[in-house]
Amino acid sequence: MSNLRSNGDARKLEGDGGEAEEEKSRTNNGGACQNGGEDGVVLGLDGGATSTVCVCMPFLPFGDRLPENLPILGRAVTGCTNHNSVGETAARDSLEQVISDALLEASLDKSAVRGVCLGVSGVNHPSDQERVSNWIRGIFPSRVKVYVQNDAVAALASGTMGKLHGCVLIAGTGCIAYGFDGDGREARASGAGPILGDWGSGYGIAAQALTAVVRAHDGRGPQTMLTSTILKALGLSSPDELIGHHFAWNNTQTKIRCSFFLDSVRWTYADPCWARIAALVPEVVSCAEAGDEIANRILVEAVEDLALSVKAVVQRLGLCGKDGTDSFPVVMVGGVLNANKEWDIGKEVATRIVQHFPGACTIRPKVEPAVGAAMLAMNLLTRDEEEEEDHNR
Secondary structure (H helix, E strand, O other): OOOOOOOOOOOOOOOOOOOOOOOOOOOOOOHHHHHOOOOOOOEEEEHHHHOOEEEEOOOOOOOOOOOOOOOOOOOEEEOOOHHHHHHHHHHHHHHHHHHHHHHHOOOOHHHHEEEEEEOOOOOOOOOHHHHHHHHHHHOOOOOEEEEEOHHHHHHHHHHHOOOOOEEEEOOOOEEEEEOOOOOOOOEEEEOOOOOOOOOOOOOHHHHHHHHHHHHHHEEEOOOHHHHHHHHHHHOOOOOHHOOOOOOOOOOOOHHHHHHHHHHHHHHHOEEEEEOHHHHOOHHHHHHHHOOOOOHHHHHHHHHHHHHHHHHHHHHOOOOOOHHHHHHHEEEEOOOOOOOOOOOOHHHHHHHHHHHHHHOOEEOOOOOOHHHHHHHHHHHHHHHHHHHHHHHHO
């Protein structure tokens, strides 16, 4: 989709443990950083299915190691910017606002910006890239470089110092596996949304749990601890309140019950936000930890689906080499993978990946994907400027 080339040795990696340290990494790193530095700043943006983060960083070469204190000059957060979910107008307005807010916190204006890299969910085709690029180019001077990718690319860059090589697995509200080989070829698996699968995602796990509750309630499936646990989490007293029932309008009492039915339907179907369903994943995990067979099976199947997505990408790109033992990074990002529970989905996925590919190096980034997008912007800017210099010689 993007025709971006790999830049560097994937085995020189930092960030093989811990979660993104968003607030800890924010620091005023000297006067040069406070005013944006002589070389200007870059913006990195990560737009997922639930929230969007934009960071402003000085243009500094980091090599293969992160500085102890990341010089993040400004950081801003807004909601979903996936145009497929919220519409083009809302997506564009939110992108412009979060960029302005990050620059405002950095006490900088748009003239200080050299490049912007946006990783946005819903960018799945060159036409998506062109649409978002045109939005952003319209608010910056023409000299500013704008790079638009799927949010999976920003997540990969967060674990590889902004270099595009290897595979990333995101499992949050949605899920996707995405990868690049050394020649810049790309491949992806999953990421098609809840209607077409993505059963390893937070939405997929929770939707299957809700289905199990309904099946247990109407007699099509076995009883499960998920029923009482999920109802308690939602403040409901019966699965009837979850699925609703139709009542005849024949007296005052049934009118009241019918009004209640409308409220039930409102909870289940009226709100299209996938994150609302995905928020039930902790309840599924707690039931599995307590020994519920249905919850455990849902998680096992999610783990297998996530590992299969990585396997598909790795094999299509040949990242493992002809004998299947070559070394390559697998960056793992998202709330489903970083829950840190006794039933550890991320750990189980990593174990299965290494079983398939002994050379895989699983990485939990130390920085958030928005920082990965900023580091990718630095690498792409450097590449483009070097190519321009070579062309002008």
